[in-house]
Amino acid sequence: MQLRPLNPVEARVLATLMEKARTVPDSYPLTLNSLVAGCNQKTSREPLMNVSDAQAQEALDSLKLLSLVFESSGSRVARWEHNFQRGVGVPEQSAVLLGLLMLRGPQTAGELRINSERWYRFADISSVEAFLDELQDRAPEKGGPLVIKLARAPGMREQRWAHLLCGPVEPGDTQSQAPLTGAQLHLEGRVEALENEVAMLRSAVQNIYEQLGMSQPGHDE
Structure with missing residues (x-):
């Protein structure tokens, strides 16, 4: 859709x-x-x-x-x-990831896995990445991509993902925010x-x- x-x-x-x-x-x-x-x-x-x-x-x-x-x-x-x-035509896991991205802004796959604990328990980070990749490669006939992988922010090892439900996002827009510590x-x-x-x-x-x-x-x- x-x-x-x-x-x-x-x-x-x-x-x-x-x-x-x-x-x-x-x-x-x-x-x-x-x-x-x-x-x-x-x-x-x-x-x-x-x-x-x-x-x-x-x-x-x-x-x-x-x-x-x-x-x-x-x-x-x-x-x-x-x-x-x-309404959007996505599986449960993808809906969870998109909801988190809308609420919390761009996040890495690792952050998404941690933040999704009370929504849905992903087996590991690779399963999160698989659903993100699927959302990024979504076919045009299904409505096109719903997420984008952003450029790596300075000082960060992982790239963050952003949703596209509010329109296009530049891949270079890191919207840099210091990652939260465990505490x-x-x-x-x-x-x-x-x-x-x-x-x-x-x-x-x-x-x-x-x-x-x-x-x-x-x-x-």
């Missing part, structure tokens, strides 16, 4: 839905409030963004027209799910886990209010 290039907010909204479907399934599908909070997380995001409710809703409406998201039924409050794998990755993982726990608690409270037919204080939904 040939998609038009996504804008940065559409990519963030779509990838956040993809992430939360796997990391906090009890809170999924997401309400607009939960989605915006996920888009604006301070961890596991590159670049950091400050997406408003209106921007997120506009992105959802546009993505719905592309059949990449849909509104789930059966809830008083609107909740949203992604349809990325079917930084560990700390980031702990903060992300805490953020996900908070999201689950918020969802649980919201479900209780829904069952009681009440609106949460301070929420218009």
